[in-house]
Amino acid sequence: MSESKIFFAEGESPEMLDAYTKAQSTFKYFWRELSWEHRRIVPGLNVACVKVAFSQQFPGNDKPTVEHMWINDISFDGDTIYGILINDPNELTNVSNGDEISIPVNQISDWLFAINDQTYGGFTIQAMRAGMTEEERREHDEAWGLEFGDYNHVLVVNKQTESPENLVEHPMSKNMKPGFVDFLKQNPDELNAADEAGFTLLHKETIAGNLSIVEVLLEQGADTAKKTAGGKTALDFAKQLNWEHLVPVLEGK
Missing domain, CATH: 1.25.40.20 (Ankyrin repeat-containing domain)
Incomplete structure (x- = not known):
């Protein structure tokens, strides 16, 4: 996932903070799907990753510098999420691409998986897409190679609309x-x-x-x-x- 394919939001807006909360409260659905993915002979997921808020206090700055980056190869023990950082930090020097990461659920800012190129989760992504034009959304989705659908209706489980019992x-x-x-x-x-x-x-x-x-x-x-x-x-x-x-x-x- 290259940096050119990521749209960044400015600041911690109320919409983005709400996205973080929703991602944390629904992470269990991400893990449920991934728990079955680990048992499939033929993989069913196009992508499965978690976005984490990393921070570092630099000399001369009043507040820590925060970057939200993605990890994959996820495992979860009910308390802690484990994975591998797959982004290069823009400013932070205390983490690097390829680092092994372990964090509690309340430190994630998003999660995303895709089945047949249809995305589930991606709350921060949908918050950003909400502020884009139709053309920008199209370019964004093409850059990811995924179908993000309606930013007003974030899906968390496969076939959620036609089979709500899957929740x-x-x-x-x-x-x-x-x-x-x-x-x-x-x-x-x-x-x-x-x-x-x-x-x-x-x-x-x-x-x-x-x-x-x-x-x-x-x-x-x-x-x-x-x-x-x-x-x-x-x-x-x-x-x-x-x-x-x-x-x-x-x-x-």
């Missing part, structure tokens, strides 16, 4: 349920196995918001009391990420 659960979570049941029957030790950070399948599927998969895990006897090395249960993550459809299931209600 609750990813279709692949439903479709993969029978296969996941078979997987657990053939690999019972995986049910409560934890990785080096203490994350079980129940933690990971909860973080990704996958209702059908979580239901299978619970039906097979997954331990809801298990905690990560950071001391969190799956229910803690469901509440933290505001996966409202998972909270009562994990509470056993």
Whole structure:
């Protein structure tokens, strides 16, 4: 993603601050899609990246210099986002293209993924497009090679308009349920196995918001009391990420 293909906004306008807030509150949908992308044999995403606010205090300046830049190769543990910086800073010297980055969700300024060249997220991009002429928007979209659509209606999940139920659960979570049941029957030790950070399948599927998969895990006897090395249960993550459809299931209600 070259600098020539990025349109910058001047200052921190109310519209841009609102875009940051919306991106942070909906990041869970980005991660849900990416969690399934990691399992696909044939990739389904054209692009998947997160915009982060980087800052540096320079001598003689009253305020830190802030630059918003993109990271990719994203992973997420429910608290922290990890990725690789893919932009060259204009002024900052404390980060470089290719650096490994780790930041909490409340420090991101945007996220973006695209399926069949149709974009989802991109709240700051849409805020900038709102101030462009039709010709500028066309040139902007051509430079990205993506279809950003209506800047007044930012999509967060695939087929959101025709299938609003996708806001609750990813279709692949439903479709993969029978296969996941078979997987657990053939690999019972995986049910409560934890990785080096203490994350079980129940933690990971909860973080990704996958209702059908979580239901299978619970039906097979997954331990809801298990905690990560950071001391969190799956229910803690469901509440933290505001996966409202998972909270009562994990509470056993």
